[in-house]
Every structure is written in structure tokens, then in C-alpha cells.
Amino acid sequence: MKNLVGTVRCSFSASLWPKAAVLSLLLVAFAGLGAAQKLAITIDDLPQNGALPPGVTRVDITRDTLAVLKKRHVPPVYGFINAKKLEGSVDGAEALKLWTAAEPFGNHTYTHIDLEANTAEAFERDVEQNEPTLELLAKPGSGNSGNDWHWLRYPYLHEGDTVEKRRAVREYLTKRGYKIAQVTLDWEDYMWNSAYARCAAKNDKKSIEWLRTSYLSTASEFLDLGRAQAKLIYGHEINYVLLMHLGAFSSTIMPDALDLLKKKGFKLVTLEEAESDPVYQGDPDIGLHDAGTLLDQMMQLKQIKYPEHVEKPYKDLQSVCQ
Numbered sequence: 001m002k003n004l005v006g007t008v009r010c011s012f013s014a015s016l017w018p019k020a021a022v023l024s025l026l027l028v029a030f031a032g033l034g035a036a037q038k039l040a041i042t043i044d045d046l047p048q049n050g051a052l053p054p055g056v057t058r059v060d061i062t063r064d065t066l067a068v069l070k071k072r073h074v075p076p077v078y079g080f081i082n083a084k085k086l087e088g089s090v091d092g093a094e095a096l097k098l099w100t101a102a103e104p105f106g107n108h109t110y111t112h113i114d115l116e117a118n119t120a121e122a123f124e125r126d127v128e129q130n131e132p133t134l135e136l137l138a139k140p141g142s143g144n145s146g147n148d149w150h151w152l153r154y155p156y157l158h159e160g161d162t163v164e165k166r167r168a169v170r171e172y173l174t175k176r177g178y179k180i181a182q183v184t185l186d187w188e189d190y191m192w193n194s195a196y197a198r199c200a201a202k203n204d205k206k207s208i209e210w211l212r213t214s215y216l217s218t219a220s221e222f223l224d225l226g227r228a229q230a231k232l233i234y235g236h237e238i239n240y241v242l243l244m245h246l247g248a249f250s251s252t253i254m255p256d257a258l259d260l261l262k263k264k265g266f267k268l269v270t271l272e273e274a275e276s277d278p279v280y281q282g283d284p285d286i287g288l289h290d291a292g293t294l295l296d297q298m299m300q301l302k303q304i305k306y307p308e309h310v311e312k313p314y315k316d317l318q319s320v321c322q
């Protein structure tokens with residue numbers, strides 16, 4: 001903080017600048033410093049989440065979303081792959097090649113297995129079944145050689161409904177060289193993907209506009225909620241990891257979502273940088289059912305009451321354009 005303020009002072013001599021201008025510059029500098037919070041965007045369910053509008057391919061969605069990320073100079077975004085979705089899908093395979101040539105990628109298990117419905121051993125087999133594809137995509141000459149794919153994102157964010165299962169899988173992941181790609185911010189963006197595919201098929205412009213406004217108001221609400229949770233749990237803000245999904249709505253809504261993050265004062269960083277925050281070394285170390293993000297898990301562990309917030313529009317998203 002001192003450095004930046006010092007720079008402002010040194011660069012703009014008060015004799016050349018009106019006092020009011022200097023004061024407002026300082027205020028802007030302080031406001032920026034107070035709000036800037038590091039956040040890494042991550043994307044799950046590659047090559048594709050949810051339904052597609054007619055005439056739109058997975059390649060289209062991937063290409064268009066990558067173009068937005070590039071245009072907006074977003075730091076490398078980890079995409080987490082379920083290789084089973086590639087079976088019999090030339091479009092999916094092509095889409096994945098586009099992603100992995102441009103952005104880093106990690107393991108989301110082969111079949112998107114649910115650790116709450118399966119044993120630790122079955123989960124571990126599913127992690128390993130995904131590896132040959134990741135290895136192939138990372139090999140020299142693939143466009144993204146040197147990619148560190150030893151990051152695991154738990155499907156459904158389920159880390160184990162018993163403490164034994166949780167510990168067994170964590171121990172296994174460490175031995176196998178994996179880091180856990182935790183999540184600390186999530187507004188369940190995937191719910192808008194299939195809804196958008198339906199509305200686009202009907203060319204229902206009014207509903208598509210509702211999807212846009214409801215997406216952004218929900219995102220805003222849950223960004224604020226996540227930050228409030230961090231303060232309640234740790235007493236201060238943290239580096240955040242945001243969960244998103246690649247689907248029909250992604251490239252359409254991404255520019256607005258990036259604007260919102262900027263408006264809220266987030267500074268985009270890589271997953272590695274976000275997780276350099278010591279809170280990501282923390283482990284609630286209890287069995288939990290459908291507990292959500294690391295922050296949600298910590299809230300349960302510490303039995304902290306949630307701040308008031310507006311819920312996501314689950315029902316409306318299911319029924320819109322049906």
C-alpha cells in the first residue's frame with residue numbers, strides 16, 4: 001500500500017496539479033487497494049456441460065469462450081476434464097483440443113464420479129482412468145506441453161460423506177502427486193447453460209434477457225456471500241477460486257461476468273497464485289453431505305450461521321422455455 005501511495009505522490013507534483021485532482025487520485029488509489037481481491041476462474045466439465053442449442057457445436061462454444069478470455073487478457077484458466085464425454089464425440093474431442101492448446105487443464109475424474117455414492121477405491125480408479133487422456137493432451141507438440149494436470153477437482157465438490165473416505169482419497173491424491181483444486185466462490189452457473197440452450201432454440205428473446213439479468217444478480221449475490229463467509233470464518237478476505245462450467249451460455253455471458261468481477265474489485269490471477277493463500281492448506285477433516293465449497297464446509301465445521309442472502313432461482317431456471 002505504501003509503495004503505490006508513494007508513487008502517486010512522487011509522480012504528480014502538487015505544484016503542477018490542482019489540489020482537488022491530487023486528492024481524487026489518492027482516493028481512487030485507496031479505493032482500488034481496499035477492494036482488490038485475487039480470484040482465479042476455473043472451468044469444470046470439459047469438453048462440455050449441459051445441452052446445446054440447435055446448430056451450435058461444442059467447438060463453437062469453446063472457440064467463442066476462449067476468444068473472450070483472450071480478448072480480455074484473463075490469466076490462464078484451468079479447465080477440468082471428464083474424458084468419458086469424448087467417447088463417440090468427434091465434436092467434443094475437437095473442442096477439447098482447442099481448449100487444451102490454449103489453456104491449462106486438470107483432472108475432474110473420468111466419469112464425473114460421485115464420491116458420496118461410491119467407495120474411495122472406485123473414486124481412485126476413476127481418477128486414474130482419466131489420466132491417459134490428460135497425458136496425451138499434455139505431451140510435447142500438443143500445444144500445451146508442460147501443462148501440470150495434477151490438479152484434481154472433485155465432481156459435485158463432494159469430498160467424502162465419511163471422514164474415513166475423505167482421508168483415504170486425500171492421502172491417495174497426495175501420494176499420486178495431485179493438488180486439490182478447491183472452490184471458494186460458486187453461483188452454480190451450470191444451471192443457466194441448458195436453460196439458455198432451450199430459450200435459444202425457441203428464439204425467446206425475453207426469456208434470454210431474463211437469463212442474463214438473473215445470472216448477473218445471482219452471481220453478484222453469491223460473490224458477496226462468499227466474501228462475507230470468508231470474513232466470518234477467517235476474520236479477513238482470502239484469495240478466491242471461482243467455479244464455472246463451459247456450456248451453451250458461456251461465451252454469451254462471459255463478457256458481462258468479467259465486467260461484474262471487475263466492478264466488484266477482483267483481480268484475476270492463476271489457480272496456483274490463488275491457492276498460494278494458506279487457507280487452501282486447511283482441511284475441515286469431517287464427513288459431509290453435499291457440503292459445497294471449502295467455505296461452505298468450514299461454515300458447517302465451525303457451525304457459523306449464514307448471512308442473509310437471496311437464493312438462486314432454481315425453479316424458474318428449470319421451467320423457463322420448457
Ligand SMILES: [Zn+2]
Nearest residue numbers: 044045155156
Ligand atoms: Zn463437474
